[in-house]
Every structure is written in structure tokens, then in C-alpha cells.
Amino acid sequence: MDKDFKLFDEVIMKKDHACGTNLWIITRNGADVKIKCRYCGREIMMDRLEFIKKLKKVIKFEETEDEKKD
Numbered sequence: 001m002d003k004d005f006k007l008f009d010e011v012i013m014k015k016d017h018a019c020g021t022n023l024w025i026i027t028r029n030g031a032d033v034k035i036k037c038r039y040c041g042r043e044i045m046m047d048r049l050e051f052i053k054k055l056k057k058v059i060k061f062e063e064t065e066d067e068k069k070d
């Protein structure tokens with residue numbers, strides 16, 4: 001699985017947010033991941049594994065840097 005994401009990347013989740021939008025920005029990237037809805041501004045925090053499970057697509061904010069492995 002190559003779901004590579006970093007802080008401030010925009011992401012699309014498998015499920016729409018309650019506000020009908022499905023575009024989020026990563027505002028915290030650690031053991032827990034926090035994402036903020038681009039439309040209504042609500043933030044959700046979940047653990048990393050759960051986030052990866054619910055993640056559908058990462059929209060890179062900038063050009064791809066060196067691939068990070070950890």
C-alpha cells in the first residue's frame with residue numbers, strides 16, 4: 001500500500017463529510033492524524049491506522065519530493 005501523505009496535503013476520504021464535501025487538509029500528522037474539512041472547517045482526529053483505512057486519495061500540495069520511508 002502506498003498511501004504517502006504529509007502535513008497540509010489535501011485528501012479525499014472514502015466517505016463524504018456530513019456537510020456534503022469530501023476534501024480535507026491534514027493539519028496534524030503523527031501517531032494521530034487530524035484532518036480539517038475544506039468546506040465547513042470542522043476537524044476530526046483519528047489514529048493513523050484508522051486514517052489510512054478511511055483514506056481514499058491524497059492530493060499532493062506540492063511537487064513530489066523524495067519518497068519518504070519510515
Ligand SMILES: [Zn+2]
Pocket residue numbers: 017018019020021037038039040041042
Ligand atoms: Zn465538512
